Amino acid sequence: MQRRSFLAAAAVGTGVASVVSFQSVNSTVADEIKGSKRDKAKLRFCGPPGLMPGSSDEEKLNWAKANGFEAIEIGNPGDMESAKNWKKKADDAGLLIASIYFGGAEHPLMSEDPIIRRKGLDESKAKMEIAAAMNCPVLVYVPVRGSQPEAVRNLPERVLWERTVGVLKDLGPMAAALNTNVILEPLRRGEAWFMRQVSQAAKLCQEANVPGIAVLGDTYHMYTEEANSMAAFIAGGEFVKHVHLGSGEKRQLPTAENHSKNGHTHTEAFRGLKYIGYTGVVSFECGIGGTNDRAIEVPKCLDYLRKCWEEA
Secondary structure, eight states, X not given: OOHHHHHHHHXXXXXXXXXXXXXXXXXHHHHHXXXXXXXXXXXXXXXXXXXXXXXSHHHHHHHHHHTTEEEEEESOOOSHHHHHHHHHHHHHHTOXXXXXXXXXXXXXXXXXXXXXXXXXXXXXXXXXXXXXXXXXXXEEEOSOOTTSOHHHHTSOHHHHHHHHHHHHHHHXXXXXXXXXXXXXXXXXXXXXXXXOSHHHHHHHHHHHOOSSEEXXXXXXXXXXXXXXXXXXXXXXXXXXXXXXXXXXXXXBOOOSSSOOOSSOOHXXXXXXXXXXXXXXXXXXXXXXXXXXXXXXXXHHHHXXXXXXXXXO
């Protein structure tokens, strides 16, 4: 077995890699690694309503369904009434609601103050109840980012790690009881100083060892923080339950004219998703680019990504 193959195999031995030391992996190497679930993988498109052309939510969702989307992603649905309205619109269009953005509680879950922490857990549960009303399997959660209080920003990484594991132990069972999941999203440097790689998020889930938690891989953030997109998804393994797409430096729709390089093409990312047998959605979190005409650029992007999937 080649050295790269050996390292990749070692990385996925437990489904989580703390270190992946190769810079690029091709499909030949992927096929050499034991444990591939490529035959189970599916390509399923999702996106926010704002990505779709149309003058109303209904027009946008109907266009999405007609053009190959299976699901939509809602940023913040607001209150319960608004969430139920979104659910009806999605149902009428024949679409699922794949995720909502939770981000983090207004009262930081990392706080040392038990009263603040309790309020944060109550806020988190309220979001989970909204997700449950929408039959939504994913709440995107970022434990620590630049907007956190200074007392949290100054904590050593070891303390942040332990507190995040503790938070997951609280959030996971709450989410599982409501048939949803809290999904950790690693961010690139400049947006976060902690948990910037898929493997780190997966390791946190592994240590928490509770249901209702998983990991998101965002190809825009991965472009900066990962050595290789395929390796990152393999490192996340079974914990990867949601994916965001955006081309490298400009965070736009991936196309043949606008794609990332150096181990971060979407073909490379899809090889990793195929390897782990990914069946969740891939959702667009990016700008339009090109002509900025949604009716032109979005179908062009879907065709390009289908080609990437076939090549992966």
